[in-house]
Amino acid sequence: MNQSFTQFGDGYASTGTLNIGDVLDIMIWEAPPAVLFGGGLSSMGSGSAQQTKLPEQLVTARGTVSVPFVGDISVVGKTPGQVQEIIKGRLKKMANQPQVMVRLVQNNAANVSVIRAGNSVRMPLTAAGERVLDAVAAVGGSTANVQDTNVQLTRGNVVRTVALEDLVANPRQNILLRRGDVVTMITNPYTFTSMGAVGRTQEIGFSARGLSLSEAIGRMGGLQDRRSDARGVFVFRYTPLVELPAERQDKWIAQGYGSEAEIPTVYRVNMADAHSLFSMQRFPVKNKDVLYVSNAPLAEVQKFLSFVFSPVTSGANSINNLTN
Structure with missing residues (x-):
């Protein structure tokens, strides 16, 4: 997860002044x-x-x-x-x-809303300067494992989400809250599915802090020496249209897709290329991704992918080399 609360800048302690509704x-x-x-x-x-x-x-x-x-x-x-x-x-x-x-x-004027399943409160701000973890404590912490919990901060029209593990480990993320902030605790265990020439098809969980592609392949047990094609490792996911490169967005919009659409996208990894091994360490696996390892010649896999995507792409290329 690449988001950060430091992108908000720090807040400020309440001045203790009175306002309407107090x-x-x-x-x-x-x-x-x-x-x-x-x-x-x-x-x-x-x-x-x-x-x-x-x-x-x-x-x-x-x-x-x-x-x-x-x-x-x-x-x-x-x-x-x-x-x-x-x-x-x-x-x-x-x-x-x-x-x-x-x-x-x-204090009805200077407060923040703290939302968690089963318990939500309005927390008043004081001159002591309340921070994000104070809001987490105000609702009794997380009801699930820390590694499965995200903390979402909404300030005005801006929303950022940070893993609770990162929030605890990094004091810079524990910023001062401001009047009107909304802190939401989200429990959502992340998983990806491994398929193809791997030990077995399975759903594998990972923490809200995130997982790199190299770590994900390690959790799958690595590639099978006799079955796997190192040139044919694929990541399947739905990608929000707005996250695609501008030129690809234009192609999908031309086909009638709206800005809220999620586009079926495939990333290909050639693990026989040393550059890909470095790229894999920085490529984040996302929730509900499918990792597929080919056990067929790469040319056959490309034909298969072209067959799968031809009804939906209509010229908009959704197969991406990871090193691109």
Whole structure:
């Protein structure tokens, strides 16, 4: 898997400022003799400072909260500490030595959505600076093996996916989250199928970190000395049209295929060529690929492939040499 969260750039820690939809808890104390807050909302004895707890205040669509004797206060973009000082300043001329505490009890504006099968949460962002692995921990981690789990981060219209193994092993991938991010944990064991002149036809699993073609052939048990044709190793897959070279995209579009189409594609490897052995180490095997090893002369295999693809290609070449 070649995607990376570092492509987003790092995020930033929450500034702790308030926004529309946040819920505040406001407490007011007034020294005796209480002038404003000695009534029903107050607690403690008459010789002590009068404590008044206001009902929880929702920051309105206008960005304000309402405080008795003070009126509406604009709080958007301010910290709870700044709001405290504003309320205290306005009460000084009316109350006896007022003290104020403002606390954010529900952060509805700066949060990220964390989605996992069986458990999804909205995680508030704080000034501590939450990162991707904090979101993973917020839903209790992965329900499957770590090597079978991908973490997908959606930021605006951009989506990137990284294997959980890579995320844990590489701190650079564990970037700071931003308001509105969506973190999705995807459990999807990857497999490819080996066929042809191999030990046996089988479906072979591999981790979300990915697998190179050389590693895949190793897991198949290598080529059979007497049966396999080293010049005839093929990878069959459906490739999204947009991932093909531009000139090949044009050929398929001319045949009526849309941009969302997946094109049947074959890659040929000549393992008798040393250059191919190097290329195989960088060629990624993808989920649901089919690896076929020929036990027939290469010319016969090419005829077979031409027969298979002639109904769908109509001149658009889908057989690619790996070294190209």
